[in-house]
Amino acid sequence: MTLTSFGPANRIKRSPETHPLTWRLRDDAEPVWLDEYQAKNGYAAARKAFADMAQDDIVQTVKDAGLKGRGGAGFPTGVKWGLMPKDESINIRYLLCNADEMEPNTWKDRMLMEQLPHLLIEGMLISARALKTYRGYIFLRGEYTTAAKHLNRAVQEAKAAGLLGKNILGSGFDFELFVHTGAGRYICGEETALINSLEGRRANPRSKPPFPAAVGVWGKPTCVNNVETLCNVPAIIADGVDWYKSLAREGSEDMGTKLMGFSGKVKNPGLWELPFGVTARELFEDYAGGMRDGYTLKAWQPGGAGTGFLLPEHLDAQMYAGGIGKVGTRMGTGLAMAVDNTVNMVSLLRNMEQFFARESCGFCTPCRDGLPWSVKLLMALEKGEGREGDIETLLGLVGFLGPGKTFCAHAPGAVEPLGSAIKYFRSEFEAGIAPTRAAVPPLARPIVVGA
Incomplete structure (x- = not known):
């Protein structure tokens, strides 16, 4: 997997001002461990949140920044946080990180966990402080063995440094974090199925309401956020709402940057941190390099296997939820797939x-x-x-x-x-209908797409 920079052909280097998620990445793709992470201003946002911000102020800051879920649904994160109960007598609450990344053609969370494990931990630490949760779980796809190894080491480093556990940063706030590997079910990406699986139950979705914010893990208030979502939190706290909003392109209703990618028979398949509102054509031509020689683009999906197909004529759509919605499908995970002319x-x-x-x-x-x-x-x-x-x-x-x-x-x-x-x-x-086979009655009341 590759991760290139904002500019075509890597002409512009990643920086904290433009690449809040990826500027700390090493060129050799090795993990950024605690010492290096702190040397690159790591945990500065957590220290600010603990020392200078009330818990409700953290929630409001994330809400004002317009951060939305990066797992595919795009629900406003600050609004979701605001659903957690305000009753101080409820002293058992949970924060869950949805790291069960099993959407075909999607690997963005894997990169963050394998190469920047402390960014996720810092995001969860600040979120836990805001939500008053005393325990967190990273529910990890079972096949992500390297990510599990790196996250577990990073958790131990953070504990040894007093950034997890009891009385974090002398604040009196306690937060324990655990890495939990799943058994390999795509349905665990649905938050209530994830909760059931974490409890040791069959991974079926739950009826809502009640929502997890009221009745979640073991019947207690629970907030579930995606990996990339949580990794956005430190930069928002460190650099502010106005800066975060300024990252998106004009016309985008979604704020900040997004990990986007292109796979298939393109010249440069990969993953890039780009501003919301970049056009799919830029992503396809300037970053992915267009189709390999001998192939032409037949169709493409904007964000995983669960999003609708689009045509080459739709490449001028902006990559944000509303922009992709205008051409008839969903942004999804933002990792696109090119279908070439040889595919049936x-x-x-x-x-x-x-x-x-x-x-x-x-x-x-x-x-x-x-x-x-x-x-x-x-x-x-x-x-x-x-x-x-x-x-x-x-x-x-x-x-x-x-x-x-x-x-x-x-x-x-x-x-x-x-x-x-x-x-x-x-x-x-x-073309797959045999002329000699007898017709069968269609479903009652067939619903025609676009009707």
């Missing part, structure tokens, strides 16, 4: 839907039965054994598994790329 969309979607069907927790009927049904139909179309009506049935499933129709957001995310692929590449799906 039916085969690509069959592969994606197999993943989503396998990772369903099976709790609700639309997801449990609908996703395997889509796989079965796509497999038939891929083999040229589809029937008349199969495409209409797939579009019906896109509607029946859409937002608000299932218990959590797993199924809606799974069918969003399917609906967009049929919308833009219907002829490839039609």
